Each structure stands twice: as C-alpha cells, then as structure tokens.
Amino acid sequence: xxxxxQSPATLSVSPGERATxxxxxxxGITSNLAWYQQKPGQAPRLLVYRASTRATGIPARFSGSGSxxxxxxxxxxLQSEDFAVxxxxxxxxxxxxxxxxxxxxxxxI
Amino acid sequence: EVQxxxxxxxxxxxxxxxxxxxxxxxxxxxxYAMHWVRxxxxxxxxYVSAISGNGGSIYYADSVKGRFxxxxxxxxxTLFLQMSSLRPEDTAVYYCVKGVATMTGPFDYWGQGTLVTxxx
Numbered sequence: 627x628x629x630x631x632q633s634p635a636t637l638s639v640s641p642g643e644r645a646t647x648x649x650x651x652x653x654g655i656t657s658n659l660a661w662y663q664q665k666p667g668q669a670p671r672l673l674v675y676r677a678s679t680r681a682t683g684i685p686a687r688f689s690g691s692g693s694x695x696x697x698x699x700x701x702x703x704l705q706s707e708d709f710a711v712x713x714x715x716x717x718x719x720x721x722x723x724x725x726x727x728x729x730x731x732x733x734x735i
Numbered sequence: 736e737v738q739x740x741x742x743x744x745x746x747x748x749x750x751x752x753x754x755x756x757x758x759x760x761x762x763x764x765x766x767y768a769m770h771w772v773r774x775x776x777x778x779x780x781x782y783v784s785a786i787s788g789n790g791g792s793i794y795y796a797d798s799v800k801g802r803f804x805x806x807x808x809x810x811x812x813t814l815f816l817q818m819s820s821l822r823p824e825d826t827a828v829y830y831c832v833k834g835v836a837t838m839t840g841p842f843d844y845w846g847q848g849t850l851v852t853x854x855x
Contacts, residue, residue, distance in 0.1 A: 662780075670845055672841055675843075681841075713779065713780055715842070717839050720839045725782045727779060727782065730780075
C-alpha cells in the first residue's frame with residue numbers, strides 16, 4: 627500500500643497570507659494526485675487533480691505542484707472560506723493495493 | 736447537474752447488516768468508476784470500495800474484504816454497498832463518490848454522506 631503523509635498537521639494562517647501544504651507518497655505516483663477541501667459537516671470537494679490541474683470552478687488562488695513523491699498545494703492569499711481540512715489522495719495504484727488518502731492538514735485562523 | 740444522494744445508514748448492533756444506496760442523477764453510472772469512502776467521527780478519509788464502469792473490476796479495502804459487497808443496478812442508475820458482519824470500527828459517515836471513466840482518476844463528485852453507527 628502506498629502511504630501518504632501530509633505536513634504540517636495544522637497550519638495557522640492569517641487571512642490574506644499564503645499557505646503551503648505538503649504531501650508525500652511512500653513511492654512514486656507520477657502525477658496521479660488530487661487535493662480535496664473539507665469543511666465541517668460537509669463532504670470533501672475536489673480542488674486539484676493530476677497534481678496541478680484545478681477542478682472546475684476552483685479559484686486561481688489554489689495551485690498544485692509536484693510529481694513522483696513530493697507534492698504541494700499552495701493557497702496564495704487565504705480567504706475566510708478557505709479555513710478547512712485539506713486531504714491529498716493518490717490514485718496511481720490500480721488494481722489497487724488501495725487508493726489512499728493523506729491524514730489531512732487543518733488550516734486554522 | 737450531478738447529484739449523489741446516499742441513504743440506508745443508521746444504528747445497527749455488532750454483527751448486523753445494512754445496505755447503503757446511492758441513486759445517481761446527471762450522469763450514467765455505468766460510464767464511470769464509482770467508489771465508497773468512509774470517515775469515522777473526527778477522523779480522516781478511508782477508501783473502502785470501488786467498482787469500474789463496466790463492473791468488471793471491483794476493489795475492497797482489507798478492512799472490509801469478505802464483509803462488504805459493492806454493486807450497481809444500471810436500470811435504476813444506483814450504486815449500493817451491502818455491509819454485513821458489522822463491527823464498531825465500521826462506524827463512520829459513508830460517502831458515495833463518482834470517479835472518472837477509468838479507474839485511475841480523481842473523485843469529482845461526492846454525496847452528502849450517510850452515517851452508520853455500529854453499537855449495542
């Protein structure tokens with residue numbers, strides 16, 4: 627199974643500041659990585675796929691980068707609605723030993 | 736507009752069974768991989784099960800293998816998860832998730848989730 631790790635576990639940021647979230651895969655997954663945002667009481671929402679492609683309707687302040695084992699999600703200028711938990715997700719392994727998620731990074735004010 | 740609306744969750748004793756349903760609208764199920772992902776209270780996301788667009792490929796996480804079964808009714812455009820021999824550690828919100836045409840792709844639409852509580 628490919629193990630995904632995320633850092634930091636919690637990121638405290640002020641509105642308007644830049645946030646950088648990291649995700650690491652235990653083995654290479656090329657660019658088969660997505661990022662999701664989850665707010666309390668809501669389902670996750672797809673932000674980025676193929677490591678760097680924004681999903682439909684996602685603001686340009688969200689950007690993804692990386693390939694192989696190291697990935698980054700950057701929020702260029704945090705808005706109040708961006709405070710949430712962010713998960714990375716590898717979908718490289720099929721037939722899967724498991725599509726796996728990272729443990730999440732909470733972005734707090 | 737794509738919509739996924741899970742139902743069938745509830746309180747069940749250990750060893751019991753439940754069937755989750757997920758009728759889909761706005762797209763045809765058989766053209767896409769479909770997935771179940773769960774989230775225990777206060778925890779992260781756990782991938783549970785998947786079925787390919789043609790139904791020929793099915794996956795189960797080790798934690799549910801032999802106890803859960805994923806299947807589709809194409810005539811009703813509905814995804815199901817049959818859960819048996821339920822354990823307290825299966826307690827979670829279960830999300831029905833739409834994938835892409837191939838198995839290796841992101842999850843672009845999620846249902847609102849249905850809560851399964853396994854407790855005596």
